[in-house]
Amino acid sequence: xxxxxxxxxxxxxxxxxxxxxxxxxxxxxxxxxxxxxxxxxxxxxxxxxxxxxxxxxxxxxxxxxxxxxxxxxxxxxxxxxxxxxxxxxxxxxxxxxxxxxxxxxxxxxxxxxxxxxxxxxxxxxxxxxxxxxxxxxxxxxxxxxxxxxxxxxxxxxxxxxxxxxxxxxxxxxxxxxxxxxxxxxxxxxxxxxxxxxxxxxxxxxxxxxxxxxxxxxxxxxxxxxxxxxxxxxxxxxxxxxxxxxxxxxxxxxxxxxxxxxxxxxxxxxxxxxxxxxxxxxxxxxxxxxxxxxxxxxxxxxxxxxxxxxxxxxxxxxxxxxxxxxxxxxxxxxxxxxxxxxxxxxxxxxxxxxxxxxxxxxxxxxxxxxxxxxxxxxxxxxxxxxxxxxxxxxxxxxxxxxxxxxxxxxxxxxxxxxxxx
Amino acid sequence: xxxxxxxxxxxxxxxxxxxxxxxxxxxxxxxxxxxxxxxxxxxxxxxxxxxxxxxxxxxxxxxxxxxxxxxxxxxxxxxxxxxxxxxxxxxxxxxxxxxxxxxxxxxxxxxxxxxxxxxxxxxxxxxxxxxxxxxxxxxxxxxxxxxxxxxxxxxxxxxxxxxxxxxxxxxxxxxxxxxxxxxxxxxxxxxxxxxxxxxxxxxxxxxxxxxxxxxxxxxxxxxxxxxxxxxxxxxxxxxxxx
Numbered sequence: 076x077x078x079x080x081x082x083x084x085x086x087x088x089x090x091x092x093x094x095x096x097x098x099x100x101x102x103x104x105x106x107x108x109x110x111x112x113x114x115x116x117x118x119x120x121x122x123x124x125x126x127x128x129x130x131x132x133x134x135x136x137x138x139x140x141x142x143x144x145x146x147x148x149x150x151x152x153x154x155x156x157x158x159x160x161x162x163x164x165x166x167x168x169x170x171x172x173x174x175x176x177x178x179x180x181x182x183x184x185x186x187x188x189x190x191x192x193x194x195x196x197x198x199x200x201x202x203x204x205x206x207x208x209x210x211x212x213x214x215x216x217x218x219x220x221x222x223x224x225x226x227x228x229x230x231x232x233x234x235x236x237x238x239x240x241x242x243x244x245x246x247x248x249x250x251x252x253x254x255x256x257x258x259x260x261x262x263x264x265x266x267x268x269x270x271x272x273x274x275x276x277x278x279x280x281x282x283x284x285x286x287x288x289x290x291x292x293x294x295x296x297x298x299x300x301x302x303x304x305x306x307x308x309x310x311x312x313x314x315x316x317x318x319x320x321x322x323x324x325x326x327x328x329x330x331x332x333x334x335x336x337x338x339x340x341x342x343x344x345x346x347x348x349x350x351x352x353x354x355x356x357x358x359x360x361x362x363x364x365x366x367x368x369x370x371x372x373x374x375x376x377x378x379x380x381x382x383x384x385x386x387x388x389x390x391x392x393x394x395x396x397x398x399x400x401x402x403x404x405x406x407x408x409x410x411x412x413x414x415x416x417x418x419x420x421x422x423x424x425x426x427x428x429x430x431x432x433x434x435x436x437x438x439x440x441x442x443x444x445x446x447x448x449x450x451x452x453x454x455x456x457x458x459x460x461x462x463x464x465x466x467x468x469x470x471x472x473x474x475x476x477x478x479x480x481x482x483x484x485x486x487x488x489x490x491x492x493x494x495x
Numbered sequence: 496x497x498x499x500x501x502x503x504x505x506x507x508x509x510x511x512x513x514x515x516x517x518x519x520x521x522x523x524x525x526x527x528x529x530x531x532x533x534x535x536x537x538x539x540x541x542x543x544x545x546x547x548x549x550x551x552x553x554x555x556x557x558x559x560x561x562x563x564x565x566x567x568x569x570x571x572x573x574x575x576x577x578x579x580x581x582x583x584x585x586x587x588x589x590x591x592x593x594x595x596x597x598x599x600x601x602x603x604x605x606x607x608x609x610x611x612x613x614x615x616x617x618x619x620x621x622x623x624x625x626x627x628x629x630x631x632x633x634x635x636x637x638x639x640x641x642x643x644x645x646x647x648x649x650x651x652x653x654x655x656x657x658x659x660x661x662x663x664x665x666x667x668x669x670x671x672x673x674x675x676x677x678x679x680x681x682x683x684x685x686x687x688x689x690x691x692x693x694x695x696x697x698x699x700x701x702x703x704x705x706x707x708x709x710x711x712x713x714x715x716x717x718x719x720x721x722x723x724x725x726x727x728x729x730x731x732x733x734x735x736x737x
Binding site: 292295296297299300301302303304305306307308310311313314316320323324326327330331333334337338341344372375376379380399413414 | 692730
């Protein structure tokens with residue numbers, strides 16, 4: 076829900092509640108004032124009546140008039156000292172309607188006999204007054220509320236404009252690029268402060284990103300150069316001929332170790348680069364076609380290991396991604412499927428518009444297959460394998476919101492990449 | 496044209512005095528490269544800094560320049576740009592620790608011929624220098640001849656004792672790699688990397704090297720060639736007449 080919607084809604088609900096309470100209070104106030112008035116007049120009439128009785132000790136019932144009607148009836152048995160106010164309806168003999176009356180009932184003794192006396196006053200005018208006042212208040216408050224609502228909306232929209240502006244700019248901000256984040260100036264202090272903080276944070280982010288990137292690149296560069304030197308020297312050493320068996324073995328070990336280190340370094344650098352989202356170029360890639368094309372690079376090893384390749388396609392799997400990363404991902408997956416395959420094994424590739432699946436025959440896993448996506452997790456402790464291939468694939472998938480799963484059913488290893 | 500009689504490629508180069516400039520700030524590495532390439536008959540010079548390189552390329556002409564991209568006092572790219580302005584035909588091979596696509600593309604755009612990522616095999620560098628010179632100065636149309644083996648580079652055909660020998664693509668590449676590195680001990684790893692690139696990091700690739708070498712050897716022997724492929728215990732192979 077947007078902020079404006081939210082505030083409008085809260086505003087609307089709150090004003091409705093207040094409005095309701097105010098309305099009821101108003102109504103009650105007016106009503107009680109009118110009742111007070113009527114009741115005090117009824118009390119005066121009661122006193123008049125009592126005075127009259129005291130003087131004349133008789134009452135002549137004159138029940139013709141509706142208004143100010145005083146009804147005197149003999150009280151049959153029941154007698155109370157209390158005077159009670161009640162609301163009652165009296166039939167209007169002209170308009171065929173029931174009119175509301177306020178009635179004061181009390182008991183009195185006339186000529187030694189108990190009587191129940193009811194003095195009434197019509198409330199019809201008072202009710203009309205209440206209705207008119209209430210209607211006026213409702214209309215007025217309603218209008219006020221509607222006006223306030225729209226005014227508030229307009230005002231909020233205007234007030235928050237710089238905020239939305241800044242938000243749009245922050246959304247567009249790319250910390251991998253050199254462009255600085257510049258937010259619009261506003262005359263609202265809070266927004267300006269927020270803007271300043273955001274600009275500072277963005278600057279820091281860019282700076283950190285840049286220095287991290289430089290560090291990883293420099294570190295990698297600085298490591299690769301001495302490794303190149305070791306490699307070169309070893310190669311020269313090998314050329315010198317006449318090496319003893321021991322020497323050959325040592326040299327070979329040094330050579331292997333340095334090559335391994337260089338590959339590790341490159342792998343980790345690649346992972347860091349993917350994590351830092353340094354591969355920004357992207358284009359729509361048909362991964363299904365890509366796999367088939369990439370398979371050509373593995374022709375030699377496939378025929379060497381006599382692996383049967385089965386390709387099954389029910390549509391192309393398109394994905395917007397960096398071509399370099401697509402290449403690395405597919406190469407790693409195929410390499411993995413071939414490396415851990417048997418001689419005379421099977422390599423199945425299945426593609427569909429929403430997934431790509433590469434399965435290969437191999438030894439049954441002892442560990443949880445999903446754990447093989449972690450860095451340096453290897454099933455076999457073969458010195459040749461670095462344990463980074465699948466971690467790199469996983470990282471690439473994570474970057475592009477692809478879901479990757481690894482299943483091991485009997486001797487088949489199934490890796491499936493699908494859209495999340 | 497390339498001499499027709501069976502001669503070592505390196506020796507031929509020596510005759511024509513192919514000059515190579517190595518621009519590399521890591522002195523040891525520069526030394527190794529120079530040692531290796533000198534043995535192959537090239538005349539090599541070294542520049543350890545940007546300014547040395549700049550001076551050398553403005554004073555002398557080189558047939559091939561090997562340039563490291565990151566130098567302490569300057570950028571390798573600008574050396575390449577200057578070089579291309581002075582002698583457009585100079586072959587350029589970039590050697591760099593930077594392994595990014597952008598660098599590779601930029602290198603090719605400004606006119607370098609090849610890009611190698613550190614660490615690399617000297618034998619691979621040697622093969623690439625030779626292939627570059629072949630392409631640049633002989634248009635790649637010449638034959639490569641060594642003893643009874645003749646390779647028609649343009650047609651990708653191989654003749655042993657003037658009998659055509661059918662080689663697979665991999666075997667052909669393997670033979671060419673050997674012919675570029677005569678009398679040099681080649682490690683199995685460097686052969687595997689030359690043939691399949693560095694994405695094949697499995698032990699299978701070493702088996703494959705073995706089986707391809709076996710096939711190549713058999714095919715050469717079938718056509719009455721001699722067995723020039725000598726295996727070196729624990730290390731790899733050497734293509735040699737001795």
